[in-house]
Amino acid sequence: MNPIFKFLAELQDVTLIIWRSFVSLFSSPRYYSETIRQMDMIGVGSLPIVLLTGFFTGGVLVLQTFPTLEYYSIQNESGRSVATSLIRELGPVLSALMVSGRIGSAISAELGSMVVSQQIDAMRALGTDPIRKLVLPRIVALIVMLPLLTVGADIFGLIGGAVVANTIYNQEIPVFVESVKNGISTSDIIGGIIKPLFFGLIIGSVACHKGLSTKGGTVGVGRSVTNSVVTASIWVIIFDFFLSKALQYLLDIGRF
Amino acid sequence: MLSANDAEIQAVPADKLQPMDISDAIDQPHRSQPAIEFRDVYLAFDDNVILDGISFSVRRGETKIVLGRSGGGKSTLIRLILGLLKPDAGQILIDGEEITGYDEPEMMDVRHKIGMVFQEGALFDSLSVYQNVAYRLLERGEDDEEVEAEVRRMLRFVDLEDAIDKMPNELSGGMRRRVGIARALVGDPQIVLYDEPTAGLDPPTARTICELAIKLRDLQDVSSIFVTHEMNNVRYLSSEYATVNDAGEVIYEKEGERLCLINTEIIMLRDGKIGFQGKDEELMRSKDPYIMGFIHGKLGP
Numbered sequence: 412m413n414p415i416f417k418f419l420a421e422l423q424d425v426t427l428i429i430w431r432s433f434v435s436l437f438s439s440p441r442y443y444s445e446t447i448r449q450m451d452m453i454g455v456g457s458l459p460i461v462l463l464t465g466f467f468t469g470g471v472l473v474l475q476t477f478p479t480l481e482y483y484s485i486q487n488e489s490g491r492s493v494a495t496s497l498i499r500e501l502g503p504v505l506s507a508l509m510v511s512g513r514i515g516s517a518i519s520a521e522l523g524s525m526v527v528s529q530q531i532d533a534m535r536a537l538g539t540d541p542i543r544k545l546v547l548p549r550i551v552a553l554i555v556m557l558p559l560l561t562v563g564a565d566i567f568g569l570i571g572g573a574v575v576a577n578t579i580y581n582q583e584i585p586v587f588v589e590s591v592k593n594g595i596s597t598s599d600i601i602g603g604i605i606k607p608l609f610f611g612l613i614i615g616s617v618a619c620h621k622g623l624s625t626k627g628g629t630v631g632v633g634r635s636v637t638n639s640v641v642t643a644s645i646w647v648i649i650f651d652f653f654l655s656k657a658l659q660y661l662l663d664i665g666r667f
Numbered sequence: 668m669l670s671a672n673d674a675e676i677q678a679v680p681a682d683k684l685q686p687m688d689i690s691d692a693i694d695q696p697h698r699s700q701p702a703i704e705f706r707d708v709y710l711a712f713d714d715n716v717i718l719d720g721i722s723f724s725v726r727r728g729e730t731k732i733v734l735g736r737s738g739g740g741k742s743t744l745i746r747l748i749l750g751l752l753k754p755d756a757g758q759i760l761i762d763g764e765e766i767t768g769y770d771e772p773e774m775m776d777v778r779h780k781i782g783m784v785f786q787e788g789a790l791f792d793s794l795s796v797y798q799n800v801a802y803r804l805l806e807r808g809e810d811d812e813e814v815e816a817e818v819r820r821m822l823r824f825v826d827l828e829d830a831i832d833k834m835p836n837e838l839s840g841g842m843r844r845r846v847g848i849a850r851a852l853v854g855d856p857q858i859v860l861y862d863e864p865t866a867g868l869d870p871p872t873a874r875t876i877c878e879l880a881i882k883l884r885d886l887q888d889v890s891s892i893f894v895t896h897e898m899n900n901v902r903y904l905s906s907e908y909a910t911v912n913d914a915g916e917v918i919y920e921k922e923g924e925r926l927c928l929i930n931t932e933i934i935m936l937r938d939g940k941i942g943f944q945g946k947d948e949e950l951m952r953s954k955d956p957y958i959m960g961f962i963h964g965k966l967g968p
Binding site for chain 2: 534536
């Protein structure tokens with residue numbers, strides 16, 4: 412198939428999954444316990460890697476930027492640089508990429524192996540809609556949990572930055588904190604929470620689509636997992652650009 | 668021979684448990700309506716024609732055995748009945764209701780009437796045997812005690828009550844199929860579809876699966892489609908019937924002078940069309956080289 416048609420067909424399938432999930436929100440049956448279970452797996456399960464990523468990203472930002480800021484004698488603004496880059500960009504994007512790797516792959520592998528072992532067909536044959544039972548709880552859980560994980564990554568990133576600034580560059584903690592406070596606005600925080608809502612939707616819908624469209628046995632499951640992580644990650648990065656532009660316009664972020 | 672406990676699943680009294688006579692269909696007009704009907708159904712994947720104008724019907728209490736080579740559209744028939752696939756043309760009727768144009772929510776209601784036994788069992792790996800068999804009832808939100816009673820009844824029917832707390836990965840291939848049958852039978856569907864339920868099983872286990880299908884056909888009046896390519900299954904299903912003896916035990920007897928089975932017919936798919944339709948005796952007498960090759964396991968390219 413022509414690559415453009417293939418892309419459009421996939422886009423149509425993902426859009427249909429999102430639409431059917433959205434419509435399922437408004438009618439019974441609803442699978443609350445499955446949604447809570449997914450929230451636990453996605454949110455609590457991903458917490459350590461996301462916090463670790465945030466901590467070391469904050470740390471390395473200070474490590475790399477502090478000498479430059481020092482050169483211009485504005486090293487007291489190191490907190491501001493870390494906070495703005497973390498909260499606006501790196502927190503949401505890196506959390507989404509980590510979750511895409513950990514959860515997107517797990518979702519597509521689980522659904523893919525259910526497809527090849529006919530469990531999805533069995534579910535439909537038993538009168539259950541897989542979109543309602545499997546897809547919707549995962550998408551909802553990702554949309555709810557990814558912003559919370561992002562906030563956790565942001566906080567640990569700032570802690571990482573403060574630790575590096577203090578231990579390596581001997582900057583006083585209150586100076587760093589004051590710089591952070593001056594550097595970020597409410598709009599930054601709102602923007603940093605809006606982005607992961609969309610990223611959660613992207614990761615969930617792409618992973619579910621790739622899983623449910625698995626073909627070709629166990630080899631196909633492996634292919635679905637790879638495609639899911641790569642596609643979701645690329646879409647997160649592309650969407651991040653357009654979301655940043657939209658948020659700049661809507662929330663007046665990053666303009667002086 | 669199965670125990671008396673197994674007979675409790677029967678819906679009709681033991682003295683009436685004989686294969687249907689043609690006069691029953693006349694006495695009970697609703698029985699004249701086929702449980703499943705295909706009318707000139709076409710299906711192709713790209714240029715590959717899978718079904719090329721298939722028409723047949725399955726009467727109530729009848730078993731249609733569908734034979735054919737691998738990839739010949741046998742399983743596709745079943746997927747069409749369940750609405751997992753849609754035909755390119757033609758009509759499919761379940762209980763006289765045309766389902767061809769139904770969307771997914773409408774098909775959910777139709778699927779409640781149908782039990783489906785998958786090739787490998789298709790049990791949900793993350794759920795126990797109990798949860799698998801109870802799946803349909805739990806989805807309906809039925810009372811826990813009633814669910815457990817029904818699950819135990821079904822597991823007794825397939826002689827697996829002891830496995831109720833096991834996970835699917837602890838079961839053998841044959842046990843998985845039997846749990847699959849128990850799951851399909853919950854809610855007493857009047858239509859059961861078997862998709863190669865004995866593939867890869869040892870002969871005694873395959874025989875047990877066939878006996879379950881015979882028991883459902885003759886004691887429960889279930890209409891079914893039994894997809895297979897194993898001639899042993901054809902022999903069992905088309906020459907034996909289940910009845911209940913004086914001790915209340917389910918027994919299997921061969922058709923003969925006393926009783927001739929009229930509730931089982933064979934369909935053979937060939938190049939997307941029905942290559943043969945009739946009784947097992949007619950199949951065995953056929954001089955068609957393709958059919959003879961199929962029966963004797965020497966199918967040409």
